[in-house]
């Protein structure tokens with residue numbers, strides 16, 4: 001089955017009780033038991049719910065994984081996975097990792113005696129240099145946010161396997177449709193479902209997927225006990241949103257590719273960051289491990305006046321945090337995703353005040369280009 005067929009027919013999509021074409025919302029916290037001690041599939045929604053399970057089957061299919069768990073948010077999935085570490089362990093994390101992951105790792109994990117090193121994951125030598133005897137997990141996020149740096153997934157996996165280190169990849173930007181870290185040997189994939197998988201900017205959700213039964217069982221225990229489960233209503237909305245994920249992403253990626261090329265020609269744009277542009281330092285790695293550059297790009301405008309004009313004049317994209325919606329979303333990393341860093345730290349990473357990130361939606365390309373042209377004065 002190809003992608004769009006599989007998103008509609010590749011997992012149980014009908015209600016087994018009634019044949020309903022949409023899995024119903026089993027909006028219940030508890031399930032009546034036939035007799036004391038009866039063995040039933042469902043007893044309490046925090047332990048399992050048919051709507052949420054239908055979504056987890058869909059996630060497993062999407063991720064080409066043996067096991068998948070649905071979480072209350074991307075951060076719920078990520079924090080549960082990071083809690084697989086134990087006191088005395090060491091974690092390698094990308095310097096540019098998503099802000100919430102950075103905060104969890106640097107402010108919460110040390111309380112449990114877990115050491116964290118934040119490094120440049122696009123440089124395999126830097127990873128090697130930071131390995132310690134107690135390194136137990138390497139966490140990847142590629143492309144990175146907001147500068148779209150690329151990590152060579154297969155190279156990191158090979159290194160990690162030599163040292164029996166667990167690998168985790170946040171695949172939110174590409175999704176399993178265009179980049180499959182599990183197939184490249186990564187142990188656990190996490191994603192913010194809030195973004196492209198749901199795609200309609202109306203749900204917060206997360207997923208973790210793995211082919212390892214032991215990891216799955218441990219995650220299940222953590223999920224149940226941290227109570228990081230996805231709500232029934234949200235699970236139903238994601239089941240619906242996911243059906244059009246292939247079509248949505250195809251259009252968004254096409255828009256991003258063309259907009260990135262256009263921005264490169266604009267005199268008021270100093271630099272464009274997009275993983276498949278020929279001048280991207282790791283375009284070859286992106287092409288090796290993913291089928292395209294994704295739907296998110298960043299660009300640095302030439303000065304503060306241009307930045308203000310863009311924010312003021314752009315009509316179509318909404319100015320907001322987040323990405324992956326059907327509508328284009330423009331973000332200002334310095335005051336949004338990277339506001340928790342000092343100006344100096346942002347400068348070091350290349351997150352300047354004149355940097356903008358655009359998550360391309362499914363609007364008509366001509367309208368997006370016309371809007372950008374008038375706002376940028378190009």
Ligand SMILES: Cc1ncc(COP(=O)(O)O)c(C=O)c1O
Nearest residue numbers: 073074075098170172192194205
């Ligand atoms: C790459 C990435 N990972 C994880 C998250 C966290 O996801 P959520 O907001 O669903 O908790 C985000 C949110 O922006 C993200 O961009």
